[in-house]
Amino acid sequence: MAQALDYHVTVCDPREEYAETWDVDGTVLDRGMPDDVVISMNLDPHSAVVAVTHDPKIDDLALMEALKSPAFYVGALGSRLNSEKRRERLALFDLSQAEIDRLHGPVGLRIGSKTPPEIAVAILAEMTAVRHGVDLKTVGTDASKQVSLEGNQEVCITTTA
Numbered sequence: 171m172a173q174a175l176d177y178h179v180t181v182c183d184p185r186e187e188y189a190e191t192w193d194v195d196g197t198v199l200d201r202g203m204p205d206d207v208v209i210s211m212n213l214d215p216h217s218a219v220v221a222v223t224h225d226p227k228i229d230d231l232a233l234m235e236a237l238k239s240p241a242f243y244v245g246a247l248g249s250r251l252n253s254e255k256r257r258e259r260l261a262l263f264d265l266s267q268a269e270i271d272r273l274h275g276p277v278g279l280r281i282g283s284k285t286p287p288e289i290a291v292a293i294l295a296e297m298t299a300v301r302h303g304v305d306l307k308t309v310g311t312d313a314s315k316q317v318s319l320e321g322n323q324e325v326c327i328t329t330t331a
Contacts, residue, residue, distance in 0.1 A: 171287070171290045171291070171294055172290075172294060173196050173197070175294060175298065177218070177294075177297075179194075179196070179197040179198070180197070180198040180199075180200055180207070180211070181194075181197055181198070181199050181200070182199075182200045182201075182202065182204045182207040182208075182232070183199070183200075183201065183204075183223070183228075184201050184202060184203055184204070184228070189201055203231070204221070204228055204229070204231060204232030205231035205232050205234065205235045207232070208232050208235040208236050208239070209235050213236065213239035213240065213241040214239075214240055214241070215240045215241070215242050216242065217239070217240075217241040217242065218241055218242060218243035218244070218245075218297050218301075219232065219233070219236035219239075219241055219243070219244045219245070220243075220244075220245045220246070220247070220277060220293060220297075221233050221245070221246040221247065222246075222247040222277075224247065224248060224252075226256070226259065229246055229256075230256065230259055230260065233246055233256070233260065233273065234260060234263050234265060237260070237265055237269040237270065237272055237273060238265065238269060242300060242301060243274065243296075243297050243300045243301065244272055244273055244274065245273065245274035245275055245277035245278070245293065245296070245297070246273065246274070246275040246276075246277055247275075247276070247277050247289070247293075248275060248276055248277075249276060250276055252276075253273075253275035253276050256273070256275060257270055257273065257275075260273070274296060274300075277292075277293050277296065278292030278293040278295070278296050279292045279295045279296045279299070279306075279309060280292075281295070
C-alpha cells in the first residue's frame with residue numbers, strides 16, 4: 171500500500187523467524203537492531219518511521235532515535251494506554267518534551283480500523299496528511315481540503331515489524 175503512494179519502504183526486524191518468510195517485492199528488509207538502523211539511515215525531513223511490533227525492547231529505542239531526527243513523521247502502533255506508557259518510558263531517556271510530543275500514537279487516523287489493511291490505510295492517511303501539512307484536527311472538515319499542491323517528494327518509511 172505504501173509503495174502505491176510512492177513511499178520507499180524499509181522494514182527493520184532483527185527477529186529471525188520473520189526474515190525467513192519475508193517476500194515483499196520493492197521493499198528492503200534490514201535485520202539490524204531498529205535503533206541502529208534508524209541512526210544509519212540518516213533520516214531527513216522526507217523520512218517517516220512507524221513502529222509496529224508492540225515490543226518495547228524493539229520499538230522504544232528506534233522511536234527514541236527517530237524522535238531526535240528531522241523525520242516528518244514518527245508513529246507507533248498501540249492502544250491509547252500503551253501509547254501513554256510509551257511516552258512515560260521515553261521521558262526517562264534523553265528526549266525533550268517537544269521531541270516526545272512529535273510521536274503519533276496511537277498511530278493512524280481514527281477511522282475505526284480493525285483489520286491489518288484498514289490499519290495500514292489509517293496510518294498512511296495520517297502520514298500523508300502530515301506530509302502535506304494538513305492540521306490533523308481538521309481532517310474531515312472543509313479546512314483540510316485546502317492542502318498544498320507541492321509534495322510528491324520521495325519519502326522513506328522505516329517500520330519495525
